[in-house]
Amino acid sequence: MVVRNSILALLAASSLVLPPCFADEAVGNAGAGTSAAQPSTTSAPSSSSPAGEAGRKPTAGLNPPASATSLQGNIQGGAPVVLQGLHDVGVSVHHLQEMLKGLLYEAQRQDMVVVSEPNVIGPMVIPAIPNPSGMMSMGYLPPRKKWVDYFMSQIEEIIPMLDHEINSLPRPDGTDQSLQQAYIDMFDAARGFNPPWSDLETATKGPDYKNADISTAGAGLWYQIDKFSKLKNKLFKLVKAESKQKKNKKG
Numbered sequence: 001m002v003v004r005n006s007i008l009a010l011l012a013a014s015s016l017v018l019p020p021c022f023a024d025e026a027v028g029n030a031g032a033g034t035s036a037a038q039p040s041t042t043s044a045p046s047s048s049s050p051a052g053e054a055g056r057k058p059t060a061g062l063n064p065p066a067s068a069t070s071l072q073g074n075i076q077g078g079a080p081v082v083l084q085g086l087h088d089v090g091v092s093v094h095h096l097q098e099m100l101k102g103l104l105y106e107a108q109r110q111d112m113v114v115v116s117e118p119n120v121i122g123p124m125v126i127p128a129i130p131n132p133s134g135m136m137s138m139g140y141l142p143p144r145k146k147w148v149d150y151f152m153s154q155i156e157e158i159i160p161m162l163d164h165e166i167n168s169l170p171r172p173d174g175t176d177q178s179l180q181q182a183y184i185d186m187f188d189a190a191r192g193f194n195p196p197w198s199d200l201e202t203a204t205k206g207p208d209y210k211n212a213d214i215s216t217a218g219a220g221l222w223y224q225i226d227k228f229s230k231l232k233n234k235l236f237k238l239v240k241a242e243s244k245q246k247k248n249k250k251g
């Protein structure tokens with residue numbers, strides 16, 4: 001019940017889609033992601049799709065560098081270049097959250113019945129509910145394979161792109177310690193993505209899906225992605241502030 005309430009609260013709070021990152025205003029829009037939270041608004045994937053427990057291979061997680069000076073791109077750039085890189089990361093995170101949100105909704109579907117007066121369903125006597133909706137939950141519906149496969153296949157495509165974007169971030173210009181630490185904190189949060197991601201892959205292998213397993217693993221991954229996103233936004237603010245400070249000195 002605690003897991004159910006926390007997941008429902010999480011989904012309710014995330015129903016308003018916010019801009020992908022703080023970089024939007026500074027570097028322009030890179031295209032809004034298409035929400036997949038409500039399967040009813042998305043074309044249903046084919047149930048004969050090869051994705052799923054038989055055709056899906058484990059996807060590597062995020063593997064960020066150990067420090068800001070060891071980025072694979074090894075490109076030292078000024079504030080505009082760094083901000084653009086952070087913006088690209090933010091867009092990928094936005095799409096990742098939308099797909100994960102859709103998967104969580106699938107695992108949280110309720111079997112609702114209309115109850116306007118006392119009724120009997122099997123051996124259960126259902127009293128009248130003084131709720132205006134007249135709806136009562138009979139429990140969770142089993143996750144549908146075609147939707148589990150669809151959302152997982154989309155997440156599996158986004159993860160390598162996000163990993164590449166993180167590793168390709170330009171190195172910060174200068175040796176500001178707070179800026180270096182902000183990079184390290186963001187990288188550590190990215191590594192924390194991997195354990196819940198591994199749990200989610202296990203929970204969605206099938207053929208028998210368990211709502212609680214998918215919900216728990218998905219919620220763990222959501223919170224870690226949210227932590228990473230907040231640290232990314234903090235880094236963006238630091239880069240922007242440093243750029244403004246340098247301009248003031250020159251002026």
